[in-house]
Amino acid sequence: MGYTVRQLRAAGADAVRAPSLHNTQPWRFRLRDGGIEVAVDPRRALPATDPTGWGARIACGAALFNLRLALAVAGTPATVRLRPYPADPDVVARLEPDVPRRPTPTEQSLHGAIARRFSNRAPFWPDPVPAEARWRLGEAARAETCWLELVIGTSAVNALAEVARSAHRVLERDPAYVAERVDWMRSEPAPDGVPAAAGGPQSEPQDLLPQRGFGARHRAPGRDFEPEPLVAVLGTPGNTATDQVVAGQALQRVLLTATDAGLGASLLSQPIEVPAAREALRLSLGRFGTPQMVMRIGYGQPGCATPRRPVDEVLDLPVVPA
Numbered sequence: 431m432g433y434t435v436r437q438l439r440a441a442g443a444d445a446v447r448a449p450s451l452h453n454t455q456p457w458r459f460r461l462r463d464g465g466i467e468v469a470v471d472p473r474r475a476l477p478a479t480d481p482t483g484w485g486a487r488i489a490c491g492a493a494l495f496n497l498r499l500a501l502a503v504a505g506t507p508a509t510v511r512l513r514p515y516p517a518d519p520d521v522v523a524r525l526e527p528d529v530p531r532r533p534t535p536t537e538q539s540l541h542g543a544i545a546r547r548f549s550n551r552a553p554f555w556p557d558p559v560p561a562e563a564r565w566r567l568g569e570a571a572r573a574e575t576c577w578l579e580l581v582i583g584t585s586a587v588n589a590l591a592e593v594a595r596s597a598h599r600v601l602e603r604d605p606a607y608v609a610e611r612v613d614w615m616r617s618e619p620a621p622d623g624v625p626a627a628a629g630g631p632q633s634e635p636q637d638l639l640p641q642r643g644f645g646a647r648h649r650a651p652g653r654d655f656e657p658e659p660l661v662a663v664l665g666t667p668g669n670t671a672t673d674q675v676v677a678g679q680a681l682q683r684v685l686l687t688a689t690d691a692g693l694g695a696s697l698l699s700q701p702i703e704v705p706a707a708r709e710a711l712r713l714s715l716g717r718f719g720t721p722q723m724v725m726r727i728g729y730g731q732p733g734c735a736t737p738r739r740p741v742d743e744v745l746d747l748p749v750v751p752a
């Protein structure tokens with residue numbers, strides 16, 4: 431027995447809650463021969479910001495993780511094949527029904543966090559992230575065969591921040607990159623793009639980490655943004671297209687684990703998008719493999735989820751003969 435349209439529609443509604451670059455939602459979900467397939471939607475590409483498709487594969491990997499959770503919680507877990515068709519590299523995964531079973535407590539709590547997760551770009555409070563939560567975040571990455579390096583100590587954080595700021599400057603000098611960012615900023619209600627209210631406060635010259643400018647809320651000048659965020663780098667052993675889908679799944683698992691622990695997080699991908707910065711980051715971490723995402727994590731102000739397109743807009747369903 432394969433998956434049904436009903437199962438796809440229900441799980442798809444969770445899948446689309448995944449994060450994506452500029453909230454482009456670059457995914458499609460289809461039902462084929464009883465399996466659910468997740469594919470990159472090339473019509474939602476960002477040629478200047480994401481010329482290699484890395485970001486789209488991360489987003490599809492994150493959506494795939496939500497899909498896996500939703501199916502497992504519904505009692506119909508999936509076996510997953512990543513990038514199953516060499517001739518069709520846009521298909522990032524195919525899910526087929528596994529033996530039905532009850533969901534684990536971890537699956538249930540991570541699934542419960544899907545609707546509560548959002549990118550929290552506001553300053554975090556000074557409270558440090560406790561050791562137990564740090565450990566859980568690392569475990570979340572390891573469970574998806576990735577690593578999470580917590581950047582500890584002022585000089586290590588400063589070194590990473592310097593790399594991120596210089597990558598940010600490089601990107602902001604590219605008019606095509608800036609045009610894409612502006613194009614996906616939303617001042618009116620919309621089903622995609624980054625709403626002005628979700629953008630962080632405006633940046634100041636003394637800021638440690640570069641925030642991508644989405645709308646920029648007013649902020650008292652001259653003050654530090656936040657005292658000491660926890661900065662983490664997610665990485666994979668390799669950097670093939672498949673590794674990037676794996677990284678997307680791990681990213682979502684880390685973000686949901688953070689949400690479940692009452693923590694906020696936001697993503698900073700400028701140092702990943704600029705090849706020289708990514709290499710500098712890799713060398714500074716001294717880890718085997720490739721950095722795939724930088725994030726800041728901490729206790730923050732409440733916020734709300736950003737909009738998504740209705741699930742039916744991203745489904746390709748089999749045509750039923752009349």
Ligand SMILES: Cc1cc2nc3c(=O)[nH]c(=O)nc-3n(C[C@H](O)[C@H](O)[C@H](O)COP(=O)(O)O)c2cc1C
Pocket residue numbers: 447448449450451452453484485486488489547548549550551623624628641642696697698699700735736
């Ligand atoms: C690959 C990737 C890169 C991202 N890079 C950044 C970034 O550099 N700065 C940022 O503020 N948000 C970044 N985001 C977060 C998206 O803007 C965010 O997920 C999207 O707007 C949807 O909002 P939500 O996370 O609140 O659901 C990134 C997300 C992904 C998947």
